[in-house]
Amino acid sequence: MKTPIYMDNHATTPIDPRVLEAMMPYLTTAFGNAASRNHLYGWEAEAAVDEARQKVAELLGCSAGEIVFTSGATESDNLAIMGAARHYRERGNHVVTCATEHKAVLDSCAELEREGFEVTVLAPDAYGQISPEQVAGALTERTILVTLMLANNEIGTVHRLGEIAAVCRPRGVVVHTDAVQGVGKVPFDVESFGVDLASITAHKIYGPKGCGALYVRGKSPRVRLSPLIHGGGHERGLRSGTLNVPGIVGLGKACELAKAELPEESKRLRRLRNRLHEGIVSRIDGVRLNGYPLPSIDAEGNLEGPEWRLPGNLNVSFGGVEGEALITGIRDVAVSSGAACTSASIEPSHVQKAIGVPDELAYSAIRFGLGRFNTEAEVDYTIGEVVRAVCELRTAGADPTDRRPGAIRAADPPQSG
Ligand SMILES: *Cc1c(COP(=O)(O)O)cnc(C)c1O
DSSP: OSSSEOOBBOOOOOOOOHHHHHHHHHHHOOOOOOOSSSSSSHHHHHHHHHHHHHHHHHHHHHOOGGEEESSHHHHHHHHHHHHHHHHHHOOOOOEEEEETTTTHHHHHHHHHHHHEEEEEEEEEOSSSSSOHHHHHOOOOOTTEEOOOOSSOOOTTBBHHHHHHHHGGGTTOOEEEEEEETTTTTTTOHHHHHHEEEEEEEEGGGSSSSSSSEEEEESSOOOOOOOOSSSSSGGGGGGOOOOOHHHHHHHHHHHHHHHHHHHHHHHHHHHHHHHHHHHHHHTTTTTTOSSOOOOOBBBBOOOOOOOOOTTTTEEEEEETSSSSHHHHHHSSTOOOOEOTTTTTTSOOHHHHHHHHHHHHHHTTEEEEOOOOOTTOHHHHHHHHHHHHHHHHHHHHHHHHHTTTOTTTTTOOOOOOOO
8 A cells, every 4th residue: 555645635636547548649749739720730639629528518418519628627617707797797796605615716706796796605504505595595686696516625515506506597597516526426417407607627537737617508598708818719719728638638538437437436435435434433532524414325335315425525523633733643644624725824714614613623624535546445544544643642632630521632542443
């Protein structure tokens, strides 16, 4: 087993070797510009982009003409939110989102506020969900856009997106979803969920960094956007700039693999994730699960009820230990604190705050992101590391006179594993 074990797959994923293999020719011999119309180099690049576009469309359940390639999900979110709001400004100036969104969404909404839009930021429940009724209650005559992520990147909560979109669309409100963490991990397609705009990125689904896509609904209704980047008119004028052909090929291959492997892979990840949780809570106390309760599953990993949490996500806090110390303590496992994207700040993450995790526990939140290349042996090793580190830190900080439940005290030593 190679250490450090990578268990931070919400932050990024390694490139699948099959993805790299598909990309290689376009980094070497087939280097053409997909917009070159006069020679073979251009044609082969264009053909590769067309094929990739088709594969992305198949994963999202749309047609190829509805895909716009971008530099990643940050750009896709910016284009969707600012592009739609600016285009539909005549209709209204109100946008609805949720407090647990990624910064790419929250900061795009903040930019809209500076431009005079009004933004309602809905507060989630203790599991990180918002209800269709909450969204319905927030809509006004002036609402033009609702932006709500498919699944959260810290606590893994999956939104009731289909039900929420059903509230919005009859009222002519455009629905955008940041689908980055959910796509390829939980069932999703733009038709049955009824969304108009969806952001994805290659590097969260075992593709390369710096390449993403935005789904833009082409009919019933056709959704229009004001572009952010102006130039040669690539991507139907929505995103000018020479196409990143190798990146796009990688994104296409990553989408194809994600679609083909989702049913089996989600079962495998559920089993590993539940094993990791069980292994930790059976050996130490004072562990808090942040986000939605884990689904019950059978021995194969099949669901025995609904699933509102990403199969590979576990987010837990440990009473009486400090998060940074713990992450340093489990040095052979690469994980992150809840505050992954803003790890420079010492504040607990905005997501933990939004779901009401008490400060002292929010600081000790650890996000485990299990992915395609994690094994059962790695999970068992991780359990041992976490239990050891928590015990050591609790012993170091233990106050033997403190009798509060789950407080700073040494835990029982690990039994095995
Ligand atoms: C990673 C992530 C992004 C940003 O994607 P990039 O391609 O890195 O810009 C946006 N939203 C969510 C939910 C993410 O997890």
